[in-house]
Amino acid sequence: MPQDVTFDLPFDTPVSDHLEYARARHLRWIWDMGLVRSQAGFEEYRSWDLPQAAARTYPHASAADMVVLMNWFSLAFLFDDQFDASRPDRADRILDVARELIVTPLRPAGSRPRVVCPITVAWAQVWDHLSDGMSLTWRTRFAASWGRFLVAHCEEVDLAARGIAGTLDLDEYTEFRRRTVGIHHSIDAGERSRGFEVPAQVQAHPLMERMRDLAADTIGFMNDIHSFERERRRGDGHNLIAVLHRDRALPWEAAAEEAYRMTNARLTEYLDLESQVPQMCDELTLNEDERHRVQQGVEAIQHWINGNYEWALVSGRYTAAKEGPAVKGSVDDLLAV
Amino acid sequence: MPQDVTFDLPFDTPVSDHLEYARARHLRWIWDMGLVRSQAGFEEYRSWDLPQAAARTYPHASAADMVVLMNWFSLAFLFDDQFDASRPDRADRILDVARELIVTPLRPAGSRPRVVCPITVAWAQVWDHLSDGMSLTWRTRFAASWGRFLVAHCEEVDLAARGIAGTLDLDEYTEFRRRTVGIHHSIDAGERSRGFEVPAQVQAHPLMERMRDLAADTIGFMNDIHSFERERRRGDGHNLIAVLHRDRALPWEAAAEEAYRMTNARLTEYLDLESQVPQMCDELTLNEDERHRVQQGVEAIQHWINGNYEWALVSGRYTAAKEGPAVKGSVDDLLAV
Numbered sequence: 001m002p003q004d005v006t007f008d009l010p011f012d013t014p015v016s017d018h019l020e021y022a023r024a025r026h027l028r029w030i031w032d033m034g035l036v037r038s039q040a041g042f043e044e045y046r047s048w049d050l051p052q053a054a055a056r057t058y059p060h061a062s063a064a065d066m067v068v069l070m071n072w073f074s075l076a077f078l079f080d081d082q083f084d085a086s087r088p089d090r091a092d093r094i095l096d097v098a099r100e101l102i103v104t105p106l107r108p109a110g111s112r113p114r115v116v117c118p119i120t121v122a123w124a125q126v127w128d129h130l131s132d133g134m135s136l137t138w139r140t141r142f143a144a145s146w147g148r149f150l151v152a153h154c155e156e157v158d159l160a161a162r163g164i165a166g167t168l169d170l171d172e173y174t175e176f177r178r179r180t181v182g183i184h185h186s187i188d189a190g191e192r193s194r195g196f197e198v199p200a201q202v203q204a205h206p207l208m209e210r211m212r213d214l215a216a217d218t219i220g221f222m223n224d225i226h227s228f229e230r231e232r233r234r235g236d237g238h239n240l241i242a243v244l245h246r247d248r249a250l251p252w253e254a255a256a257e258e259a260y261r262m263t264n265a266r267l268t269e270y271l272d273l274e275s276q277v278p279q280m281c282d283e284l285t286l287n288e289d290e291r292h293r294v295q296q297g298v299e300a301i302q303h304w305i306n307g308n309y310e311w312a313l314v315s316g317r318y319t320a321a322k323e324g325p326a327v328k329g330s331v332d333d334l335l336a337v
Numbered sequence: 338m339p340q341d342v343t344f345d346l347p348f349d350t351p352v353s354d355h356l357e358y359a360r361a362r363h364l365r366w367i368w369d370m371g372l373v374r375s376q377a378g379f380e381e382y383r384s385w386d387l388p389q390a391a392a393r394t395y396p397h398a399s400a401a402d403m404v405v406l407m408n409w410f411s412l413a414f415l416f417d418d419q420f421d422a423s424r425p426d427r428a429d430r431i432l433d434v435a436r437e438l439i440v441t442p443l444r445p446a447g448s449r450p451r452v453v454c455p456i457t458v459a460w461a462q463v464w465d466h467l468s469d470g471m472s473l474t475w476r477t478r479f480a481a482s483w484g485r486f487l488v489a490h491c492e493e494v495d496l497a498a499r500g501i502a503g504t505l506d507l508d509e510y511t512e513f514r515r516r517t518v519g520i521h522h523s524i525d526a527g528e529r530s531r532g533f534e535v536p537a538q539v540q541a542h543p544l545m546e547r548m549r550d551l552a553a554d555t556i557g558f559m560n561d562i563h564s565f566e567r568e569r570r571r572g573d574g575h576n577l578i579a580v581l582h583r584d585r586a587l588p589w590e591a592a593a594e595e596a597y598r599m600t601n602a603r604l605t606e607y608l609d610l611e612s613q614v615p616q617m618c619d620e621l622t623l624n625e626d627e628r629h630r631v632q633q634g635v636e637a638i639q640h641w642i643n644g645n646y647e648w649a650l651v652s653g654r655y656t657a658a659k660e661g662p663a664v665k666g667s668v669d670d671l672l673a674v
Contacts, residue, residue: 140482151444
């Protein structure tokens, strides 16, 4: 059921012209980098259609950058699947790799990873390209956004490994979800994809901070709704519908409805704040160029909310009826050397 | 010889009134936290007089904050000494602990460390206090500054463990030294100590970025000069004088003179840029309050250059003639649980 749930989003966002060009190069790359190691892993990965997600969330990227953005998506999503609840002993290795991923953007460009596996080698290569030409301020912001996301992912793995994934109450879960969804760094990457930077004082303004958080909530909740079947299949208790069912004692149908209502409430609050952006620009006495970059920053958020949504409706990642090794965890082990 | 070397610094910076109050509480704390575990370790630690360094570099901190800043210094300096070239097997444990220290500021306030030892437990406690009341933008900047420093420290440990510490040429070393000296996050902490924040657009300005780098170079080079005897005693090849001796084939005396000249050149360039700060404020059309915070930000840099210098001249950490366990590495093992 939940992958069919539709939302009424007031954004009309473009799709990159480079989708097919970049997809072909990207699919070669994941084999070359050892990110897929079997035909079954490749078929499962291809069914997710991450290239479409990248082409929708970063529609203005150049052809060469689009390949790298797809490459980045692949390693992030594939890493996300490396934990398998039936193998709690993998938690320490996942944490080791996550810390390496956190540290990479803090190293000088061109450094080699210290913890070596397909995921870390791929990320070091992607980061060299992704950080190229960006300011220290942007690199600092991206590194912290990315690091906070990976730290939250480690917490999630730890909870699952200890068998207590389903113990967060609704407030704890929504706070947690904002960190695990990984939207802050995804929006940051929007600047790189279009070759601009949001002015530092805007990024530091409470309005922009709150807009980013609300975008993360909206996308995280939508994702929970669309991936509900996949996560139930995988025994993953970190899903808004499951938390509402358990913590608020709601029947499944009512829990799904409440999740839908909560998602729309976050979206409405986001849209309300978005309408206050011109006042913020006045308050900060921004010039024309700075206002233009703020507008592009807002569009980067819209591209993510809408692009992720459009992709999730059709991605094979969230298909309800599924068989095979991907039902439980990842198909290929990507943490071994 | 080198600890006697004096510089002519054009700053006259204050010393905190809370030195003695905070020192007493701090010295109790390091025992309570297990950061010293023996009388010998305590005597060695006390001889460094880090409380004086904190009182000089953060002269405007409240009494309670001064204790925490001293606590922070202790764990950072004691961690720095945990590598012992005669025990290369310790490198992996040091890296494990360093990654935990990097991750701490990326976690929600009040989180427990996942890698547990006296250093990480102490840092989690210090960070909760140090981050209190600071903006997301500041926490992001601090986390990245701190992370880059610890990453560089790990590289240093790796080089030493592989026996190739003395292989960097002068250019490589000066780039490396800027990262290992740990000044960027130390200056960031100046804002917390005085309860202000440098405006985000100033922090992102190339002039301020360059001033911070030059302050790091100046302090790093001064520190290399003052700690030369200590580091030669410990077999540490990462010292500007040693690099000049080796890479430029200079006799020791000439290498020390060249290091002195290089230090003054960085300081001169820093001072030149400092004089351009008012123009930067005009260019960014800052208001009075913002200009005041920029001025405090510049003073935070001055407090570090001058305060660290005044302390280094008298600290027992850099005493040339020394015997006992501190000659080789740390006195106490602080990485075990």
